[in-house]
Amino acid sequence: MKSGVQHKSVYRIVSIIVLFILAFLFVFPLYWIVTGAFKTTQQINSVTPVWFPTEWTLDNFVRLFARRTAPIFPMGPVGPAAIRWLFNTVFMAVAAMILTCITASMAGYALAKKRFRGRAILFGLIVCAMALPKQVILIPLIREISFLGLYDNIWAVIFPTVGWPFGVFLMKQFSEGIPGEILEAARIDGANEARTFATIVVPMVKPGLGALAIFTFINSWNDYFMQLIMLASTENATISLGISTLQAETSVDTGMLMAGAALAAAPIIIVFLIFQKYFTQGITMGAVKG
Numbered sequence: 001m002k003s004g005v006q007h008k009s010v011y012r013i014v015s016i017i018v019l020f021i022l023a024f025l026f027v028f029p030l031y032w033i034v035t036g037a038f039k040t041t042q043q044i045n046s047v048t049p050v051w052f053p054t055e056w057t058l059d060n061f062v063r064l065f066a067r068r069t070a071p072i073f074p075m076g077p078v079g080p081a082a083i084r085w086l087f088n089t090v091f092m093a094v095a096a097m098i099l100t101c102i103t104a105s106m107a108g109y110a111l112a113k114k115r116f117r118g119r120a121i122l123f124g125l126i127v128c129a130m131a132l133p134k135q136v137i138l139i140p141l142i143r144e145i146s147f148l149g150l151y152d153n154i155w156a157v158i159f160p161t162v163g164w165p166f167g168v169f170l171m172k173q174f175s176e177g178i179p180g181e182i183l184e185a186a187r188i189d190g191a192n193e194a195r196t197f198a199t200i201v202v203p204m205v206k207p208g209l210g211a212l213a214i215f216t217f218i219n220s221w222n223d224y225f226m227q228l229i230m231l232a233s234t235e236n237a238t239i240s241l242g243i244s245t246l247q248a249e250t251s252v253d254t255g256m257l258m259a260g261a262a263l264a265a266a267p268i269i270i271v272f273l274i275f276q277k278y279f280t281q282g283i284t285m286g287a288v289k290g
Helices: 002-036 059-067 081-113 119-130 138-147 155-162 165-175 180-188 193-204 206-221 224-230 239-249 254-289
Strands: 069-071 078-080
Touching: 002 254, 059 078, 059 081, 059 254, 069 081, 078 081, 081 119, 081 155, 081 165, 081 193, 081 206, 081 239, 081 254, 119 165, 138 155, 138 224, 155 206, 155 224, 165 206, 180 193, 193 206, 206 254, 224 239, 239 254
Parallel strands: none
Antiparallel strands: 069 078
16 A cells, blocks of 8 residues: 555656656747847857846847838738738637637537438548648649639638638537537527527537637647748738748848747737636546547
């Protein structure tokens, strides 16, 4: 008995140490970028690493905002291009998140609780689509976007995300846990499909929607490949794409690039902190439901 307790204690200590090491490895690059954004050029280029800024400065952000100009909003006044890039990225990620949550929750509910011909085949196709990389469907996707006249438009990056197969799969798993008796009781009370979905289904799959919202926001925000292919002009660029163009222009202003990277990382951190409760609850419930 005593040996078993000691074994568990050693295992717990080793697990904590490993977790701390992994956390450090993941957090340190973010720490280096954020602190580097406020370092002077001398501190950044110092041969001896400066782990913490001894002299804080905002010059890197000043150069970032002064480097290029663009309309801050569509048809708006001209200002720093970095602000327009950030606005484009936030709009893209939020729009993709909202539309994906709506379509995925509706499709997942239909696949889980509705019985119709071809349901199993349709779900199988969705699962297969999850395994397809974007490069495979790139050419037909570009042709479709060009046909719709959306090339070099922020919606060209939003629409391909709306039909995310993983989102449909995730919401189907959550919808499977909705008791059929509750849905039947709603029908007996006279509730139509729209009211049943809005008042019963959505509240019951709320943890899954929270998890999907984070997944979609991060996936859309970090989808550099699609942004690079679909967007061409400075006005429509995202923050990641804009920073990469600045990096291509200069190889010495590391501080400005770190300022841009820190600016790009801030919204992701904020969104995760807001939705982390739903994210954790959603992942746990999804794992239990299998």
